[in-house]
Amino acid sequence: MYNLLILDDEPAVVNSLAHNIDWEEQGIAHVFKATSAVQALELMREYRTDLVISDIRMPGMDGLDFTEAIRSLSPHTKVIIISGLDEFRLAQRAILLNVFRYMTKPVPYMELVQAVQEALTALESELEQHQLLENAGLAMDSARPILQERFLQQWIVRGGGKTAKGPTSLDPCGLEIREDDPCLLLLVRVDEWPREDTDPYQRLKLQKLVGEILFHGTPCIMFNDFERQLVVLVQQNSEAKLQAAKRYMEGMAELLLSTAKRSLGCTLSLFWSGRFFAAGTVHEEYIRLKERARFTLAWESGIIQGAAPEAGGWDEEEQSLFGYPGFEQWVERLDKTQALYHLRHWFDGDGGMKPARTYDMLLLLYNTVSASLIKASLKRKVPLQEWAKEETSIFYAMQIPATVSRLRAWALRVTELYMDYMLERSQHATSRLLAQAKQLINSGLLEDFTVQDIAMKLHVHPNYLSRLFTRETGITLTEYTVMLRMEKAKALLASPGWKVFQVAEEVGYVSVSHFNRTFKRHTGMNPKEYQTSLAVPEQ
Known part of the structure; x- marks a missing residue:
């Protein structure tokens, strides 16, 4: 998400632009409003500003002078100038100042939204194509000398080495670290790095990205610890200045995650101390951050974590x-x-x-x-x-x-x-159990058996056997037994010489009337009618 600053000496115009366009839909999280260039510059010193929409004619400092003033303050900021005058001289100066778009009033909201989208796209593209990735290898010696890194690893990671008291340098490597000035520590963990083996300078490029995006214009010291995490130490001579640097870092953290993912193919997790501390206690602060990172699993979208999260379970x-x-x-x-x-x-x-x-x-x-x-x-x-x-x-x-x-x-x-x-x-066991049950029924068709008898022989509970048989076959065990008996009865009745009472006895029925009723329910006719229907008429 991006931040937008709207500047116009007429408050009604500022409010109209701020509230009549759905900026969140355009990917803008915060909209800052200013009615003078001085007020706008103060806001930009305090908050990250990605895009400025400014009037050109204002008392004191006009829009173009304001644009010239912010170039050293925030070089990545895109500027859209809105002018009530269609003057070639003004447009020419705007081009020289690298103004992204020069628009003349009245500007329809749709055209302004289109210009904003194009400006944000250009900003993203510049971050990807910036020289911070191209010259990482050449800057290696000057950016992170081996001697300095070894000292920092010994001092911050291992907690060893002696430190001088007072405002003098803490080490013989030329690092400007003062004992009593407030510090902030950041830990950058690489969670996924699929293309690491293809480029030996990947980690140097990441270090360059972190410095340019999170700490643009703010001095900081970066090195890799023994677990291949990037450690960043930021120190200022006052808590107010350090607070401003921390605010800027927090505002740019999301942009760093998305740029690293897009440009380097890596997913990052960021952890920083929730308080400021003196340089003499940096080792203890590093241990706290390291433990917090250790017990925080990575997410695909990356993690941004300032103060330690509160303990607690689910609702x-x-x-x-x-x-x-x-x-x-x-x-x-x-x-x-x-x-x-x-x-x-x-x-x-x-x-x-x-x-x-x-x-x-x-x-x-x-x-x-x-x-x-x-x-x-x-x-x-x-x-x-x-x-x-x-x-x-x-x-x-x-x-x-x-x-x-x-x-x-x-x-x-x-x-x-x-x-x-x-x-x-389970399916194999079920099939085997059903096959055994059917075999017992077929072999004991003439016997007067129950579901309990079959279940006992198969060593399962009768209710389980009944439910399983019905679920797999669609009929109950009793219905299956009757079906087999009726099929056998039909075959016997179709054979010459068989009487109904003989068939009933053969398929396990003691009562002929019971057999007749069951047969009719199953076939729609009684046994005699069934035999007659099968008789071949004489020629």
């Missing part, structure tokens, strides 16, 4: 995710749809429900998934490696994946692996 609504039925119950029931549905909602959120963000909550998700799948697997007497295959090592390592996207992908992947394997295994 009551979110805690209900672990109620009954929860993930463990869906795993036990082999309900793949519900298990995956809840996993996605825990990670992604849904409607008013917030996704899991803190390290503790993500750790809870990891342990919930791991424990549920391992417990269910052992309960079914299936070895973990039998279904987890190459994912088994993550279970045995008991180590949470490094990024949220990897954790999410792993959780969904292992859940699907378990469900698919167990469902296929």
Whole structure:
């Protein structure tokens, strides 16, 4: 998101431009208003300004003089001049000042919005094509000498080395660090860097990006720690100046993340201290930042984190995710749809429900998934490696994946692996059980047996057998038995010489009347009628 400054000596014009256009829809987060060039410059010194819309005729400093004044203050800022005069001299000077667009009044809102969009596109393009990436290799020796980096690693990362007291330099390398002046520490962590091996200067380019975008015009010291994270130390001679630098850094952090992703293909996480401190305690501040980064999993969009987040769990609504039925119950029931549905909602959120963000909550998700799948697997007497295959090592390592996207992908992947394997295994067991039940029915067709008798022989509960048989075949066990008896009865009645009472007895019926009623219900006619319908008429 970008920041816009509107400058005009008429307040009504400023308010009209500020409120009659949906700036947020154009990608602009903050709109600052000024009615004089002096007021506008004060705002620009305090806040990052990406775009200026300015009138040209104003008392004191006009729009073009103002444009000339801001070039040294904020060189990346795009300027759109609106003039009531169509004078070649003014337009020519605007071109010399590199004004992005010179527009004459009246300017329709649609044309102004179009000009703003083009200015923001040009700003993005300039950031990508800027020389900070092209000359990184040549600037290596002057930007970060090896001696300075070793000293900083020893002093800030390891907490070693002696420091002088007072305003003199803290080290023999020429670094201007003063003992008592306030400092701010920033930690830049690279979470995803897919193209690192293709360019040996990738990290130098990143360092150049950080310095130019986050700290443009503000002196800072940058070096890589032993974990390949970029550490930035900013020091000013007053807290007011350091606060201004911090505000600028916060405003540009989102732009750094998007530029690094687009230009270098890397995803960043930014962590900075929530307070100012003296240089003598920089090692302790680094340790705090390092621990905070260690327990913050990366997100695909990157992380921007100032003061340490407050501790705490989910709200009551979110805690209900672990109620009954929860993930463990869906795993036990082999309900793949519900298990995956809840996993996605825990990670992604849904409607008013917030996704899991803190390290503790993500750790809870990891342990919930791991424990549920391992417990269910052992309960079914299936070895973990039998279904987890190459994912088994993550279970045995008991180590949470490094990024949220990897954790999410792993959780969904292992859940699907378990469900698919167990469902296929269950289907095989079901098919085998039904085949055994049908075989018992066929072999005992003449016997007066019950569902309980069959279930007992198969060592399962009668209710389970009944539900399973009905679900898989669409009919009950009793209906299946009657169907087999009637099919056999039809075959016997079609054979010469068979009487109805003989057929009834042959298919297991003691009562002929009961047989007649059942046969008619099944075929629509009684046994005698059925035999007659099959008789061949004499020629």
